[in-house]
Amino acid sequence: MRPKLKICGMRFPANIEEVVLLKPDYLGFIFYEQSKRYIADLSPQFLTSLQGVNKVGVFVNDSIDRIKSAVDSYGLQAIQLHGDESPAFIESLKELEVSLIKAFGVSKCFDWSRLDAYDALVDYFLFDTKSENYGGTGKGFDWSLLENYTLDKPFFLSGGLSPDNVEEALSLADHRLYAIDVNSRFEKSPGLKDLSLLQSVFCR
Template sequence: MKPKIKICGLKHPENIREVLSLQPDYIGFIFYPGSKRFVGQLEAAWVARLKGVKKTGVFVNADIDHVKATASQYAFQAIQLHGNESPAYCADLKENHVEIVKAFGINAHFDWAKLADYEGVTDYYLFDTQSAHHGGTGIRFDWKLLDGYPSDKPFFLSGGIGAENIADALLLGDSRLYAVDLNSRFETEPGIKDIALLKRTLQTINDE
């Protein structure tokens, strides 16, 4: 099975329309004010009307009532949590009938045992490069570290995935790899995706 495609960090309607023409499985909108890809003034009602793709809201240690209200306004089908959100926080959100994707920053010192408490309250994990900026670094972590991943839960692979290494990601041979998350390495500037580069990369995936 080829992994699903998530294109994250969208904020401009015309660019979003172009991204949707590529038919990704997920698109992501970042609600962390510290991100260069913060959605800003993107109109909730306009996003809510988008069809044919799973819309994902990305949050970092946000007030849970704010997350719930935003998910409703934008008609999100998935919530990605990129901070220190607790298992109880995830369980509460999961009752809203959205997919819960819990992100973890990975480095050589990551303790895989911390995943155990999240097993029953998340649908997917997302593994990104460890960073104080909560993602968007464009830096790839050592994918060999995934050899230590102890769970059967499917995961999104993020962190420095670009056109030059997407084939390597597809060759990981890990049946738990559910989706690849394409973001900062596919931009002309933060929040503006390079449609031609994405198109070529998606063709690479389809040809594998």
């Protein structure tokens, strides 16, 4: 089955409405204030009115109370944790009854055994390129490293996906690949997605 599509880093209402018409499976909204794609003053009422797409809130080392408030205010269906959140922290979010996604930055030195403690707590992992900072880098990692992933948990693939390599990502022979996560390589500017690029790749 073809992997699902997540378009992350959305910020502008008109652009969001256009992207929704392409029928992605997930839209990502970043609640990390240091990100160039921080949602800022994006209206909670606007987001709750969006239909036909799963809304993912992306958080980095945030408080439980703020995450819970965002789920309620913005009508989120999923939470993506992109910081150093512990298994105990994630356990405390289970009561929200939304999908939980835990992101990890992958490199040649990545310790895949770190995932074991999260396996029973999250619905999905997300594998991105390892960075010294939190959040995406716009750069890819060596997908052959996924051969070291031994769990059965489905995952989102992120990190440097572009019009040039996304078809290769979609065709990876890994039954656990649940979705691909695109962002900066499909933009005109931070948070403003390029509809023509998205259409050229995902509307064939």
